Amino acid sequence: MNITTNWIHKHFPSARGVASETIEIRNVFTDTRKKTDKGLFVPIRGDRFDGHEFLKDAIEGGAVAALWDQSVEVPGFVPTDFPLFFVDDTIIGLQQLAHIYRKEINPKVIGVTGSNGKTTTKDFIAAVLAPSFETHKTSGNFNNHIGLPLTILSMPATTEVLVLEMGMNHFGEIENLSFIAEPDFAVITNIGESHIEFLGSREGIAQAKSEILAGLREGGTLLLDGDEPLLAPLHTREGVLSCGFDQKNKYVLSDIQMSGASTSFAINENESYTIHLLGKHNVKNASFAIKIGSLLGMDPSDIQKGLNEMTLTGMRFELIEGKNGAHIVNDAYNASPTSMRASIEVIKELNQYSRKILILGDIFELGAQSEEMHRSVAKAIDSSVDVLITVGDASSVIAEEVRSHHKDVDTYSFSSKEEAAALVQPMLQEGTIVLLKASRLMAFESFVEEFTE
Incomplete structure (x- = not known):
């Protein structure tokens, strides 16, 4: 990072404190819960909070300057030499x-x-x-x-x-x-x-x-x-x-x-x-x-x-060794019908596994098309899958669709992850692979703790 208060002042001339001095800025932050070293604090206004109320925490946590919405009164505790750069909107100022x-x-x-x-x-x-x-x-x-x-x-x-x-x-x-x-x-x-x-x-x-x-x-x-x-x-x-x-x-x-x-x-x-x-x-x-x-x-x-040398951001088709020689694919970071079908297709092609288990959960933000989109996932599931388990209300239609077309796939629907985990535990053995896939809010990564040593 190559930022100083003097540099910021050239672009945001409306300021107070020693804004024109050359004070090093080592990072820019919005979250005062994390300590910083020589940081520029950017208070964000949200629907349920206003970051301007946390300026004291920011200063105590290592802020040496801040952007500031000019419509907000500056608190009396702020040192007179503390650099504040006034903007119409702090998010736009950050951008x-x-x-x-x-x-x-x-x-x-x-x-x-x-x-x-x-x-x-x-x-x-x-x-x-x-x-x-x-x-x-x-x-x-x-x-x-x-x-x-x-x-x-x-x-x-x-x-x-x-x-x-x-x-x-x-x-x-x-x-x-x-x-x-x-x-x-x-x-x-x-x-x-x-x-x-x-x-x-x-x-x-x-x-x-x-x-x-x-x-x-x-x-x-x-x-x-x-x-x-x-x-x-x-x-x-x-x-x-x-x-x-x-x-x-x-x-x-x-x-x-x-x-x-x-x-x-x-x-x-x-x-x-x-x-x-x-x-x-x-x-x-x-x-x-x-x-x-x-x-x-x-x-x-x-x-x-x-x-x-590729290092993958977590929970994106991570292949993990599970209990008793089984393998778990943690693809639980998020899901859409397209990505869920793609993950299923990969599992189907892994011929080195003798038992293939899918644990699928609800996909969010599909609106009025939710049922249709969930049903579309079933098109990727055939008799090369041994066990299908769905968790949640919306994803139950995937199981419903598979039951009607592939009676040789053992299919279950549960309302809780605990029920699904209890069913799968005895199936974890060498030659078994388990796919975990759902929207982020389903927190399917909790299965990893259940299925690994």
Whole structure:
């Protein structure tokens, strides 16, 4: 980080205290529960709280300066020399500060959005590029209108490549993030059903994800899921590269082989790579990283080295050793119908396991289409699955659908995770694999504790 109060003052001249002095800022923060060292506090106003009320905690916790909504009275306890920078809106002020800092450091910026796989793709891109470039990436789920600016402001001044995940719930949010970040490369991983409750349809989701183009720099490159018909209108734009399994794509993915916990594949039949993750969907996620590496001048051997060093953000198709030699796939970070079907397809292809158990939970934010979308998951389930267990009201229709079409699949519906865990415990043995998949609020990671030593 390369920020001082004097630097902030140049861009936010309305201030009090010793704002024009050169006081080092080592981090920017919004959460006063975490201690900091020489931090810039940004108080956020929410529906149920106002961060301005926690300025004292911020100062005691290590803040040396703060942004401040000019409509809020400054408390009497604030030292007269403490730098406050007055803005009309602290969130907008945070975003403006991040945009200025991004332009000053001027790394190559890669923005990643999509209904599913954006975190995995972000991790792939960072892993591939890190051996060749000083790389900084979104941590955890800091991918919204507050998290993305904080990620930008946390990058070291020596950063050469910045990889930013961009999430959203509503129209206009990705557009705003794109303007803040000004990406040189944009990635749309796919179009699923996440947030369809707010966006109305998959067409609406495609429109919202395409907003990433709003801030794309002149001459920038868009990489996208070339197998998705809803993204077809973007193919005619200059600088668009498509990745996918269909032969019409610029980069065609083929010869996919899964072995152990790895997947090997080819790109345009002349480049071969291996990733230490399972599944065709992860092959596509990796292909975006590989092609960005190529565009930045990396050779295939260095790209493969980066893939080998990939560290996956937690609860995304993690293969874990369970009790009695069983294996657990913890894919519980989140879910949509598309990602749930993709995970099921991977499990079905793992022929080294003699028993395959699916534990599926409710998918949220599907609105009026919830029942239809949950039923669509059942299309991926056939007699190659031994046991299906659903947990929750909404997901029970998956079980209902499977019972009516595949009577050879042992199917159960439970209202609680405890009931499901009790049923599965005796089934945990060598040759068994268990998939855990549900929306984040279902907290399916609790099964991992139950099913591991």
